[in-house]
Amino acid sequence: MRVLTPRSDFVIVEDYFSATQAAELLDWLIKIGQDPIRGFQHPDLKPNRFHKRPKYPVKKFMCLGLYWSPLEYNYSPYVSAQEIKPFPIPNSLKELVLNILQEHYPWKEYSPETVLVNYYTKDSSMGLHVDKDEEDQIAPIIGLNFGSTCRFLFEDEQGEMREIKIPGNCVYIFGRKARLMRHGLGSIYSKTLSPGSETYLDNKERINLTIRQVFSHK
Numbered sequence: 001m002r003v004l005t006p007r008s009d010f011v012i013v014e015d016y017f018s019a020t021q022a023a024e025l026l027d028w029l030i031k032i033g034q035d036p037i038r039g040f041q042h043p044d045l046k047p048n049r050f051h052k053r054p055k056y057p058v059k060k061f062m063c064l065g066l067y068w069s070p071l072e073y074n075y076s077p078y079v080s081a082q083e084i085k086p087f088p089i090p091n092s093l094k095e096l097v098l099n100i101l102q103e104h105y106p107w108k109e110y111s112p113e114t115v116l117v118n119y120y121t122k123d124s125s126m127g128l129h130v131d132k133d134e135e136d137q138i139a140p141i142i143g144l145n146f147g148s149t150c151r152f153l154f155e156d157e158q159g160e161m162r163e164i165k166i167p168g169n170c171v172y173i174f175g176r177k178a179r180l181m182r183h184g185l186g187s188i189y190s191k192t193l194s195p196g197s198e199t200y201l202d203n204k205e206r207i208n209l210t211i212r213q214v215f216s217h218k
């Protein structure tokens with residue numbers, strides 16, 4: 001494991017997952033991702049002046065716990081109008097996140113309430129943005145990364161954009177001063193699949209999970 005801090009409160013832990021752990025997690029995600037309602041979807045976004053039906057820029061995504069609506073930019077207990085709930089966050093994933101925090105970013109009382117699973121392919125990207133749809137904007141966001149390495153853009157303490165490579169099998173944390181930093185995704189590199197992901201992902205594919213506490217518990 002190698003720990004990097006490219007700016008204050010932005011922590012990256014490389015080689016956090018072994019090939020076996022990565023394969024186990026991907027196997028499960030791909031399986032549940034096939035569910036027609038709660039699984040991976042490629043939804044429309046709000047119309048804008050360029051597109052009548054813009055698409056969410058990653059290939060597909062799904063949520064666990066609470067559903068984040070890419071149309072409304074808010075969280076809901078339901079995936080659909082039929083009041084179907086997303087798959088719950090398994091206890092093993094919650095424990096994993098609490099262990100990551102304990103080891104790399106000690107935090108008192110963290111509640112993992114939603115997991116956004118983004119599935120990127122060679123044509124996917126994610127524009128610069130700030131994660132601010134959560135009521136709680138203080139608790140850290142934890143990212144788990146699998147598959148190909150991507151070019152990750154982030155804002156430094158001076159407001160300048162910088163970039164770093166995020167490989168598969170690594171973990172990142174946006175804490176305190178970095179919680180509301182602008183960030184986005186540039187290209188995904190060819191032939192960089194991380195150990196354990198080869199059976200599940202194609203060249204230039206990447207799966208990222210971001211775990212968030214949505215509500216403030218005071």
Ligand SMILES: O=C(O)CCC(=O)C(=O)O
Pocket residue numbers: 116118126131143183184185208210
């Ligand atoms: O894929 C990533 O690492 C970034 C995901 C992201 O920016 C987001 O879900 O808000």
